[in-house]
Amino acid sequence: MREIRYREALREAIAEEMERDARVFIVGEEVGRYQGAYKVTEGLFDRFGAERVIDAPIAEAGFAGVGIGAAMVGLRPIVEFMTWNFSAVAFDQILSNAAKLRQMSGGQVSCPIVFRGPNGSARQVGAQHSQSMESFYAHVPGLKVVAPAFPRDAKGLLKTAIRDDDPVCFFECETLYNVLGEVPEPSEGELLVELGKAHVARAGTDVSLISWSRITHVALQAAELLAGEGISAEVVDLRSLRPLDEATLVASLAKTHRAVVAHEGWPYGGVGAEIVDRLQRLAFDELDAPILRVSGADFPMPYNAKLEQACLPQPQTIAEAARKVCYRG
Amino acid sequence: MSNSVLLGIGETKTMSATPTTTSHAAAESGARKGEPPQVSFDVFRVLRDDGTLDPATDPKLADEHVVDLYRSMVRTRVIDERLVVLQRQGRIGFHIGSLGEEATIIGSAAAARPQDWIFPCYREFGALLLRGMPLQRYVDNMFGNANDPVRGRQMPDHYTGRQYKFGSVSSPIGTQITQAVGFAWAAKMKKDDLATLTYFGEGATSSNEFHCGMNFAAVFKAPTIFLCRNNGWAISVPASKQSASDTFAEKAIAYGMRGVRCDGNDLFAVYATVRDAIARAAAGEGPTLVELLTYRLSGHSTSDDPKAYRKEQEVEGWKLKDPVVRMRAYLQKKGLWSEQKQAQVEEETDAALKACVKAAEETPAPSLESMFDDVFAEMPWHLREQRDELLKGPRAKGHH
Numbered sequence: 098m099r100e101i102r103y104r105e106a107l108r109e110a111i112a113e114e115m116e117r118d119a120r121v122f123i124v125g126e127e128v129g130r131y132q133g134a135y136k137v138t139e140g141l142f143d144r145f146g147a148e149r150v151i152d153a154p155i156a157e158a159g160f161a162g163v164g165i166g167a168a169m170v171g172l173r174p175i176v177e178f179m180t181w182n183f184s185a186v187a188f189d190q191i192l193s194n195a196a197k198l199r200q201m202s203g204g205q206v207s208c209p210i211v212f213r214g215p216n217g218s219a220r221q222v223g224a225q226h227s228q229s230m231e232s233f234y235a236h237v238p239g240l241k242v243v244a245p246a247f248p249r250d251a252k253g254l255l256k257t258a259i260r261d262d263d264p265v266c267f268f269e270c271e272t273l274y275n276v277l278g279e280v281p282e283p284s285e286g287e288l289l290v291e292l293g294k295a296h297v298a299r300a301g302t303d304v305s306l307i308s309w310s311r312i313t314h315v316a317l318q319a320a321e322l323l324a325g326e327g328i329s330a331e332v333v334d335l336r337s338l339r340p341l342d343e344a345t346l347v348a349s350l351a352k353t354h355r356a357v358v359a360h361e362g363w364p365y366g367g368v369g370a371e372i373v374d375r376l377q378r379l380a381f382d383e384l385d386a387p388i389l390r391v392s393g394a395d396f397p398m399p400y401n402a403k404l405e406q407a408c409l410p411q412p413q414t415i416a417e418a419a420r421k422v423c424y425r426g
Numbered sequence: 427m428s429n430s431v432l433l434g435i436g437e438t439k440t441m442s443a444t445p446t447t448t449s450h451a452a453a454e455s456g457a458r459k460g461e462p463p464q465v466s467f468d469v470f471r472v473l474r475d476d477g478t479l480d481p482a483t484d485p486k487l488a489d490e491h492v493v494d495l496y497r498s499m500v501r502t503r504v505i506d507e508r509l510v511v512l513q514r515q516g517r518i519g520f521h522i523g524s525l526g527e528e529a530t531i532i533g534s535a536a537a538a539r540p541q542d543w544i545f546p547c548y549r550e551f552g553a554l555l556l557r558g559m560p561l562q563r564y565v566d567n568m569f570g571n572a573n574d575p576v577r578g579r580q581m582p583d584h585y586t587g588r589q590y591k592f593g594s595v596s597s598p599i600g601t602q603i604t605q606a607v608g609f610a611w612a613a614k615m616k617k618d619d620l621a622t623l624t625y626f627g628e629g630a631t632s633s634n635e636f637h638c639g640m641n642f643a644a645v646f647k648a649p650t651i652f653l654c655r656n657n658g659w660a661i662s663v664p665a666s667k668q669s670a671s672d673t674f675a676e677k678a679i680a681y682g683m684r685g686v687r688c689d690g691n692d693l694f695a696v697y698a699t700v701r702d703a704i705a706r707a708a709a710g711e712g713p714t715l716v717e718l719l720t721y722r723l724s725g726h727s728t729s730d731d732p733k734a735y736r737k738e739q740e741v742e743g744w745k746l747k748d749p750v751v752r753m754r755a756y757l758q759k760k761g762l763w764s765e766q767k768q769a770q771v772e773e774e775t776d777a778a779l780k781a782c783v784k785a786a787e788e789t790p791a792p793s794l795e796s797m798f799d800d801v802f803a804e805m806p807w808h809l810r811e812q813r814d815e816l817l818k819g820p821r822a823k824g825h826h
Contacts (some may be wrong), residue, residue, distance in 0.1 A: 108765040122615070147617060154645060159638025162604025166545075166622075167612030169593070169605065174612075186634075193598050194605070202586035202594050203576035238801050262803035293806070340806045 099282060099336035104274040106248035107213075109308055110255035111175060113283065115145055118173060122149040124160050125177030125214075133276055134179045135215060148234040161187035161212070165195050168210040172279050173259060180215035181230040181268060188233070195264040196239030211258045213267035216244070217311060221405060222273065222396035229362030231310075234266040235338045235371075241292055242338040246313035248278035250336055253290030261292065270311045291339035296376040297349065301331035304354040304419045305349040307372060309335040312359050312410055319359075319415035325396045328423055338368050346372065347380045355422040359410045362394040391415050451804055465678050465685035468521075471717060472694035477755045485698035493694060496753050497771050499528040502552035503750055505561075506724070509568065512783065513728040515627040518568045520582045524549040526723030529749035530557060530655050531625075533696030536719075538623055538640040543702065545593040545606035547584035547622040547655070548583055557590035565782035571789040577800070578792040593598035600626055607639045608664070610707075611648035620796060621649040621707045623700070627659025628674050628717075638713065649707035653713040655690060657722035658744075675717040683713055688720030721747070750755040785796050794822060 099396040101109070115121045122145075127134045129152040140191065142150040153160035153307045164174035178184045184191070191197060191212060198208045218227040229305055235242045241263055245251045251269070257274055258265035272283055298313055299320050301382035306316040314336040320330035333349050356376060358369040420426040429450040472483045487495075506523035513521050524531055544553055545629065551564060563575050567585045570578035576586055588727025593609075596602050604623035613620045629656060630636055643650045654674050659667055671677060672744045684706070689753035696718060703714035721744035732741075745751075757763035783825060787796040798805060798813040805813075816822060 112657040154638070154641050156634075156638040156641070158634050159604050159642055162635060162638065163608030163611065163642055166605035166608025166610075167615075168608075170543075170609045170612045170616070170618075171615070172612045174608075189598050190601060190604070194596060194601055198594055198631060199803070200800045201576060201580050201584070202573070202588070202800075203579060205575070205586050206594060207803060255450075341806060 098279040100277045101248055101280050102179070103248045103251050103269070103273065103276045103278065104137055106133065106252035106280050107255055108139065108141070108237055109283065110259070110282075111138065112141060114173075114256055114259040115149060120171065121134075121173040121175065122167075123149065123177060124153050124164055124269045125174040126155055126422050128177050129151060129198045133177070135271060137269075137274070138177070140423070149416075157183050157187035158190055161190040162194070163403065164210050165190060165198070165208055168195075168208045168264075169198070169206055175213060178212065180218040180226060181214050181368065182226050182228050184212065184214070184230060191234070191240070191264070191266070192237055195399060197234045199263070200239060201426040207262055208264050209262050210264045211255070211263070211267055211278045212247045213255070213272040214269060214293045215274070216350065217270050218267040218272070218393075218398060218405065219318075221400055221402055226322060227398035227405075229360070229393065230325050231266070231338055232362050232367040235368050239264070240339065241265045242268070243292060243336060244310040244338060246273070246281045246298070246308075246334050248276065248311055249280045249288070250290050250334075251295070252280055254290045254292065254336065257289050257292055260289075265292070267308060270389070273311055276314070278326065290336070293337045293342055295333055295335045295342035295345040296335070297331060297345070298334040299330070299332040301329040301353065303329045303353055303355065305346075305353045305425055306335055306357045306415060306419065307333045307335065307349075307356060308360060309338060310361070312361050314408055315412055316359055318412035319419065322412055322416045323419055326425070327373055328419060328425065330419055338426045341372070341375070343375055343379060346376060347383075350376060354383050355419075356388045357391060357415060357418045357422060358388060359391040359415045359418075361393045361409060363395055364390060365395060367392065386424065389418040389422055391418050428470070432542070441782055456699040458627055459561070465676055466687055467673060467676070468687065469594055470699055471690045471692055472665050472698060473689075473752055474754055475691040477695060477752070477759045479756070481697070483698060485694055485701065487694070487697065489760070489762055492601060493757065495759055498532045498552060498556050499693070499750050499753060500768070500771050502528050502532065503556070504772055505551070505779055508776065508779050510724070512568075512727060517783070517787070521568070522548050522583045522727035523724055524552055525719045526744065526748060527657055528552060529693040529696055529753070530690040530718040530720050533693040534623060534625075534651075534653055534700040537697045537700035537704065539704065541591070541618075541620045543593060543606070543609060543620060543622045544630075545602040545609070545622055546595050547602065548595045548597075550625055551583060551585070554585060554587055554590060554592050557587065557592055559585070559587050559592070561591050561778055562782045562785060563787045565779070566789065568788070569786040570791070571785070571786055572792045573789050577796055578772065580592070600630040600633035602626070602638075603630070603633075603635045603639035604642065606650045606711075607643045607648045607650050610650040611646050612622070613634055614649060616811060619708065621651060621704050622652045623653055623725070625653045626656060628654055628656040628658075628659055628665050629663065629668055630654075630666055631674055631677060640677070640681045640683060641715075642715040644683040647710065647712035650713045651703045651707065652698070652713060655720055655721050656717050656719045658806045659722050659726070659732070659736065660733075661726040661730060664736075673717060675715060678715040683715055684711075685715045685717070687717045687719065690720030691747050691752060693749060695754055720749070723748070764813075
């Protein structure tokens with residue numbers, strides 16, 4: 098099968114949906130003439146024109162609100178944040194408006210909109226550009242939250258997100274944009290990946306490593322390390338954080354009886370904590386050890402390269418936690 | 427053109443003494459891209475102090491139409507006064523009204539075409555009723571009962587009326603502004619012939635959303651009418667502490683947008699100004715910022731006591747310019763209104779409201795399970811589970 102980059106997979110998804118549905122457009126900073134800050138939208142301006150690939154004035158709250166208004170009148174906006182860090186400026190529009198319009202209006206108004214962009218650390222971009230914002234959004238009823246790790250899922254989930262009738266927050270990652278992966282040719286038919294379904298990225302029997310987005314790749318490296326020590330790790334890639342695929346998690350735990358949740362964001366009150374709560378309730382009798390979490394360090398990200406890496410989950414730290422839950426080493 | 431004042435009815439005339447600030451940007455540098463934005467600093471008026479209309483600016487509405495609009499103003503006021511009493515009696519939780527601002531709301535909503543959408547602030551129930559929302563449904567919203575169009579989910583006065591082309595009231599200040607711009611701009615992309623009217627107070631001009639919305643609308647020529655009800659106060663903050671600008675209309679200059687000042691207590695002036703702004707937007711000329719000069723005669727809401735921060739004298743002064751009183755004087759002078767008609771509309775509204783309140787109080791709360799609807803287009807499994815759990819549990823018992 099052909100291999101394409103995560104960035105190209107996103108671009109294909111956007112282009113195919115814009116081709117299929119005239120209501121779809123993309124708005125954000127530098128998405129048009131500049132071809133996107135991270136080149137996700139490269140070529141789209143020339144192909145679809147300035148009316149559908151819109152360079153917005155620099156104001157996240159502004160174009161988030163404009164997008165919500167456009168969704169209310171029946172268009173299908175894709176709002177690109179140059180990074181999710183800057184979505185904080187638009188948080189009220191997403192939290193108090195997009196997520197609630199359907200409910201507050203008694204079902205009269207819907208808001209089919211996708212907010213997307215890179216999330217989490219890049220390389221040495223400091224405290225204000227390295228944040229994992231997905232936990233904030235996963236907290237909000239009315240939003241759907243996805244964070245794919247592989248090009249195939251990036252494409253399939255983005256296409257599904259654009260077609261969804263509710264607001265979807267779509268988390269990418271700057272250091273994933275160049276990752277290569279198998280993605281079927283468009284001629285092989287529509288690639289749609291259902292929201293709310295996890296995926297077993299590597300099968301194993303001794304411990305479940307649960308993760309999403311970039312850290313899924315780190316967990317796969319950890320699984321490789323563990324394999325060398327005779328520990329068979331299963332890597333569950335969540336893909337969607339809300340809705341959460343409890344069934345796949347419980348099924349994995351029923352097999353391995355041990356789990357480590359690994360993510361890049363801060364530990365306090367994050368999605369990892371939510372997963373641990375659910376698993377101890379839903380599969381208490383399956384557990385042979387307390388579930389451990391490996392997260393980003395509980396302070397703002399340092400700039401220094403060495404310190405930055407020390408703050409982030411690494412294959413070694415995930416493997417170490419796996420050994421602990423297996424009572425090995 | 428930089429010396430002209432826009433009359434709001436498609437006619438321009440040269441101002442005699444012109445305190446126009448467009449000269450800052452325009453005349454001196456010679457480097458502007460085109461014509462400076464047109465901003466009028468004169469307050470546009472139609473209804474004169476003697477109770478007659480200025481023939482030069484009269485929008486020439488039919489007498490029956492004017493009488494109808496006046497009735498709407500009176501109804502709005504009577505409902506406002508009654509709802510405050512209901513809140514004081516503890517029968518409803520909250521009310522936020524439009525006492526003294528009726529002409530800004532009725533005049534502008536009446537000028538909108540049927541296809542135009544309204545993105546309200548939170549004082550525009552008069553516009554919603556004018557658009558055809560039955561009074562009973564509005565009162566149901568005050569009680570959040572099973573017949574409430576928004577199903578008991580929102581505070582009183584936070585209504586939505588899709589069929590009346592009326593967007594959701596949003597509590598955070600100004601968030602409707604960018605949405606109105608996005609809606610109008612997207613409609614233009616879809617080639618739908620519609621404009622959006624968005625209401626906000628002068629306090630909201632300090633918000634992020636005002637800036638973003640004005641800027642986007644001007645750059646993309648979105649057909650949006652920005653209706654800034656300058657009612658003097660943002661809760662306890664006077665307009666003079668909200669902005670150092672002399673006027674709110676002049677903020678349009680920096681965005682390259684047309685700005686108009688209008689006597690907001692003059693129904694005819696509001697109507698003419700908004701009708702003209704919509705015609706311009708529909709013709710592709712872009713948005714207009716309208717500053718409607720008015721006064722909030724009541725507190726900010728039932729949660730506020732304005733005696734704590736403003737002088738009764740100021741309020742008394744504005745009562746002399748009360749839009750309902752001015753309109754009534756005009757109609758009586760023309761022989762279109764009488765004491766008897768006034769009493770009749772007040773009594774009818776009062777009786778209708780009482781009946782609606784009675785019906786609303788007798789209507790049960792929305793069902794417990796309805797809480798789980800409309801969070802998403804399709805209910806996800808986790809909400810179905812939570813709903814079923816709730817219905818089996820103790821909270822389901824004793825619920826009517």
